[in-house]
Amino acid sequence: MIVGRNMFFNFVTKEFKHIFRDVRTLLLVLVMPIIQLLIFGFVISADIKNASFAVLDYSHDVQSNKLVQRLTASGYFKLMGYLKNENDIEKAFRNGDAKLVLIIGEDLATKLERERSAYYQIITDASDPNTASILAGYAQSVIYAFVAENYSSYLRLMPVEIESRMLYNEEMSSAFMFVPGTMVLILMLVTAMMTSISITREKEMGTMEVLLISPLKPWHIVLGKVLPYIGIAFTNVLVIIFMGYTVFHLPLRGNLLLLLALCSLFIILALSLGIFISTVASSQALAMFMSMFALMLPTILLSGFIFPIENMPKVLQWLSLIMPPRWFLSALKTIMIKGQGLMYTINEVLVMLGMAIMFIILSIKKFKVRLE
Template identity: 50%
Template sequence: MTNLKRLKGFIKKEFIHIFRDKRTMVILFGMPIVQILLFGFAITNEIQEARIAILDMAKDPVSEELSQKIMSSGYFHLQATLQHPRQIEEVFKRGEVKQVIVFPHDLDRKLEKEHRAVIQLIADASDPNTGTSLMNYTSSIIRSFQQEKNQTTSQPYQLVPEVQMRYNPELKGVYMFVPGLITIILMLVSAMMTSITITREKELGTMEVLLASPMKPGLIIIAKVIPYIFLSFINALMILFLGKFVFGVPIKGSLVLLLGESLLFILTALSLGIFISTKTQSQQVALMVSLMGLMLPVIILSGFIFPIENMPFFLQLLSNIIPAKWFIIIVKGIMLKGAGMELLWKESLILLGFTAFFILLSIKNFKTRLA
């Protein structure tokens, strides 16, 4: 009985320790809840509110009725109504739409005389899974429309979807994975290494010596960051080299611009790592925050694997604070679409803003420690 009482006492003590430790409670209950919500809402292959554009050169009853049927399906959102074929490339390069539907000039005449007409479906296949799904959904709606019309006419006709996959006609999955892997590797390596390095100095007590030195906090941060900027940039060069020459992923845009944007993203990731280090006291916590706090959002909410448009609205909003989302747009734009700074300036400014924000917070925390 005595041993049983002691066992009960120890068990009770452990429960008390666990419930008093807020970090342990977050790991035990917070992380599973966050993970199930993220995976449950974000991981889906269903198409919802996909942004498309329509170029209606026919402007006849058939094209208008079919357009209404496509838009009323609930799968698509009409982002733009185009007036000229040259606008197709523009909306794709700006990343405004995932698909363009083109109705030809003589749609009504061909259906009347030849009982057959071609409707062009052009998809952005830089994400081959999304491109294929969009084509399948649209083709299915066109077939359904055709069957409905043929039941009420004495002269049945045929609407033929002509599929065109832009930027990845062979639907190679590596075209999607290489830009995403560049982003994940640079984010995790840069942020994780800087956070662990600075936290290690705090554990050893050398950081207090640095903070007590005549050097300003900003100079201390710069001294810590420069080696990792160089090493991470070498890492980016290696990934781009392997993607280009081993996997055959093209670089259609400016290589100089791509390297410059990679350097900007490295600075963003490093500044985030420094900020994490100012908020953690041990290497173990810094490693856990870097891995668990960055890996899941980067993989799920960046648009790397799962289309952001398919996610609930609150996750779409949340994705805007994930720096990786904006860098993936930049990398795909330069490598696959040949986009330049005139189309990617907004994403570049957002990354620059993230970098400045994290650096300012880090300097403030260092100054607080000095005070």
């Protein structure tokens, strides 16, 4: 006679076989996270490097040449060429030759020297508004620096000097946004969606009928189903942190153990959500649909992954409060990027813990020991 522990082990072994024999599942849970991270990293990157710009120079003197060189040397901009007149500006934007055009007024050197003022204008292609405003800001700061260096004696005349700093992310690297974001997305997908599908598959295949009449207890079945996915999700966490660190130079400022503990808490939360979905959904298709609409979309749209929560309408801000990824993302950034300790994420941790407990209790209550 086999005792309970071996019965459970027997069940877990079977689950691992299901996962490792199905190439598609394996690709989905182990390879896709890496691809997704790389895609977010390299394709959707919002970092600005070598943005093309054109110059319409009415002065053509030493100082205006220096200014253009200065912009090119900053690394943010790449000079596409000089424009002849104002009519060329729109052409340059339309052809996509330039993202930014700098117009330098007449007699830059003389005016700066004598009148202590000069005329210049920055025009950007705002069909991509984020990039446009970032570019304009960069260009402006380069120009200020240029003026300050060359005419430092006049600087005293400026009443206020504004120097803004991007704390925790001085280079405005978008890795700070998409690495935690991708982590949330992957964990939701692998844990919540895969477990809900794997449990409903047993219902659909009819094997659940046989499992139900066996001496296995409901928690044997559920825990046996999710245990392999805990392992896989944790592997994903390690891979994403490692790749974020090596490929995207994301700093790990906080305590690594604390970070891993936080990820584990979120994995458990996502699993309890997946289990809950599986107790409600009767088929794999329905489970997938529910995971997609109830988990994936809110994760992308309402968690603050892409769109800042502060900019949302009030109703959506309230809605984001019940989205588990929002809390994880916030805590993740606090620990990983700001390097803070547990005390600074205690709210997030408590909310996630509460959510996990709630979903587990709901799932236990909803788990059917019969077919209806």
